Amino acid sequence: MPALRYVCLMGMPPRGLLEQKEWRPSMFGEMVASGAAVSKEALRERQASVRPSDPTWILYTSGTTGFPKGAMLTHYNIINDLLMGLYRSDALDEKDTRYCIPLPFFHIAGAGIAAGAIVGKMTLHPLLAFDPLKTLQVIKQENCEYIFAVPTMLIAMLQHPEFEQYKPTTLKVVLSGGAPVPVAVMEQVKERMNADVAITFGQTESTGGVTYTPPGDSFERKSATVGIPHPHLDVKIINPTTGEVVPCGEKGEFCCRGFAVMAGYYNMPDKTAQTIDADGWLHTGDLATMDEQGYVNIVGRLKEMVIRGGENIFPREVEDLLIRHPKIADAQVLGVPDAFFGEELLAVVLPKEGEEISEQELRDFCKERISHQKIPRYIQFVKSYPMTASGKVQKFVLREQAIEALGLQQVAETRTA
Numbered sequence: 001m002p003a004l005r006y007v008c009l010m011g012m013p014p015r016g017l018l019e020q021k022e023w024r025p026s027m028f029g030e031m032v033a034s035g036a037a038v039s040k041e042a043l044r045e046r047q048a049s050v051r052p053s054d055p056t057w058i059l060y061t062s063g064t065t066g067f068p069k070g071a072m073l074t075h076y077n078i079i080n081d082l083l084m085g086l087y088r089s090d091a092l093d094e095k096d097t098r099y100c101i102p103l104p105f106f107h108i109a110g111a112g113i114a115a116g117a118i119v120g121k122m123t124l125h126p127l128l129a130f131d132p133l134k135t136l137q138v139i140k141q142e143n144c145e146y147i148f149a150v151p152t153m154l155i156a157m158l159q160h161p162e163f164e165q166y167k168p169t170t171l172k173v174v175l176s177g178g179a180p181v182p183v184a185v186m187e188q189v190k191e192r193m194n195a196d197v198a199i200t201f202g203q204t205e206s207t208g209g210v211t212y213t214p215p216g217d218s219f220e221r222k223s224a225t226v227g228i229p230h231p232h233l234d235v236k237i238i239n240p241t242t243g244e245v246v247p248c249g250e251k252g253e254f255c256c257r258g259f260a261v262m263a264g265y266y267n268m269p270d271k272t273a274q275t276i277d278a279d280g281w282l283h284t285g286d287l288a289t290m291d292e293q294g295y296v297n298i299v300g301r302l303k304e305m306v307i308r309g310g311e312n313i314f315p316r317e318v319e320d321l322l323i324r325h326p327k328i329a330d331a332q333v334l335g336v337p338d339a340f341f342g343e344e345l346l347a348v349v350l351p352k353e354g355e356e357i358s359e360q361e362l363r364d365f366c367k368e369r370i371s372h373q374k375i376p377r378y379i380q381f382v383k384s385y386p387m388t389a390s391g392k393v394q395k396f397v398l399r400e401q402a403i404e405a406l407g408l409q410q411v412a413e414t415r416t417a
Helices: 028-037 040-049 075-088 108-119 132-142 151-158 183-192 219-224 269-275 315-322 359-367 395-405 409-416
Strands: 055-060 070-074 097-101 122-126 146-148 173-176 196-203 208-212 233-238 252-258 282-290 296-301 306-308 311-313 328-338 342-351 378-381
Touching: 055 075, 055 108, 070 075, 075 108, 075 208, 097 108, 097 132, 108 122, 108 146, 108 208, 122 132, 132 151, 151 173, 151 183, 151 328, 173 183, 183 196, 183 219, 196 219, 196 282, 208 233, 233 282, 269 282, 296 315, 306 328, 306 342, 311 315, 315 328, 315 342, 315 359, 328 395, 328 409, 342 395, 359 378, 378 395, 395 409
Parallel strands: 097 122, 097 146, 146 173, 173 196, 342 378
Antiparallel strands: 055 070, 196 208, 233 252, 252 282, 282 296, 306 311, 328 342
């Protein structure tokens, strides 16, 4: 990394690292102390030169669909996102709030919550890396009231064999997002963790949340939508082909405009132009519907939509069904190439601990509940998924693995030629 100039360490450094002569990192305390050498005049001069539109964070997208991109977030983005966080939350009152963060701070949700501690009375309990048992232990030991976790983290916690021993009793709200939250998972959170569920929808490019479920909403409303847009944001749902706004209830691409939209991708002007149009609309790539009350429902990703024999199939619909099977902990559905239909459905299924299930049993379960063309042609059972550091499933890796395992390389090459 030839451009890297400074590294700051928190905690105890590895043995011998601070004795390096050619390259020595700084400790956090040293960095703070170095501020004493900066005069007030120099500080005021630097402050005066900073504009709201200047980037202050570069956070990289999770890489669930391919190579990560550096989203440049400005002072204006982040300050307004924090204000919206305070607006939508009843957590930051006069008393101290204990918040468990199993997400890394380089994830937009982790970074946003950490920054929120600056403006609210919060005690943060972060984890070095997500581990379902350690997360449950931290919640119990520290009497945490709030946690933000992506769905795969919640599933891992709920399915852990020691869940009952460390069952949370102090949680008030479980906030989730970052990926579609299955209704079955939300129901388990409510029943087994005895906590309210709050859903947010957004992405790194939108400085985190764009929609949220208001605290007073019913569980039925929260389980059917990702809430309403934040104030002071423009949103629309468009036909991705024509760009025209679709009627209420119809599927289209979710777009937003306003304080949350990033400045662009770092050193990637072409990708930026593909994502943010000339009128400032961020094209999220998410397929959604909106009802007459302004509530949004995410139905899938534009890139993940499977076109089988000319019919559009949204993987989330099939995933939500599969995860309702009593023996299934999680399911990921995606398209793989097919010589006749163009694409076929593949379900990569994670059974619950100690459970066994056959492909035929799962297909019979689907036949009673979903149309035949949505029943996965291929079913694979796994013990784990390829994940990003922020806990999201890398579907592009699952697809690459499936093409090789199913011997579909020639079909894939033909379709992309």
